[in-house]
Amino acid sequence: MDQTDQVDVLALFDREVREGARPDGPGAEVERAGAVVRQKGPAHGWNGVVWSALEAADADVVIAEQIAHFTGLGREFEWKLYGHDRPADLGQRLAAAGFVPEPAETLMVGEVAGLALDAEPPEGVRIVPVTDRAGVDLMAEAQAKAFGTDVSRFRRYLLDRLTADPGTVVAVVALAGGEPVSAARMELVPGTPFAGLWGGGTVPRWRGRGIYRALVAHRARVAADRGYRYLQVDASSQSRPILERLGFTPLTTTTPYVYVPVR
The missing domain is CATH 3.40.630 (Aminopeptidase)
Incomplete structure (x- = not known):
């Protein structure tokens, strides 16, 4: 860009x-x-x-x-x-x-058509859609361990969103066996070319294995399938270099x- x-x-x-x-x-x-x-x-x-x-x-x-x-x-x-x-x-x-x-x-933005979308999770880890209460519980568990914070408000928010307006949010959790080790969501903005990536967090002992990158690529493929042109991320200093390698451009703070x- x-x-x-x-x-x-x-x-x-x-x-x-x-x-x-x-x-x-x-x-x-x-x-x-x-x-x-x-x-x-x-x-x-x-x-x-x-x-x-x-x-x-x-x-x-x-x-x-x-x-x-x-x-x-x-x-x-x-x-x-x-x-x-x-x-x-x-x-x-x-x-x-x-x-x-x-x-x-x-604030980083990537044009979906120009992003590297071939990243896959490491061996033994699978990415699972979150569509119900059980999935939200797994996602909340991963994020609580990843961020070390109380995620009860987020859990209620996501349950409400998936129940009332499921077409505007894509939530996923990465599982190693049955253990949730990372989670993230994508919020779709109807009527615009933008979708936002939020909440990407990986349990500390699972970091550095490409899971975050795989979650970004997974959501980007979904965005492409649904016709969105741009992905937007509020990137931390830790995630910014990964996103730049995937093709995102920093625009402002x-x-x-x-x-x-x-x-």
């Missing part, structure tokens, strides 16, 4: 996926409030700002409005800041308003700024 293509694809991503955001699951609502697009999720869902078009003169006022809105709902929320968002000091303004930044990641209301 040359530099001109990168600029064009980033603009398309902003327009289709961020400004034109769709609810990410049952019970979620997306609304435009002036210069921001935000999502209100259910109790176990995601709440936050997905897009903004702010000027330096009004940025602080708009930030305060979003804090008041979500605090009034009693919810913590995230302002998903991208490296090209304006004003240039928006991250500093969010921090001054009480947001706490989490580690930055790299993305940093979650989290606001937790005082209770």
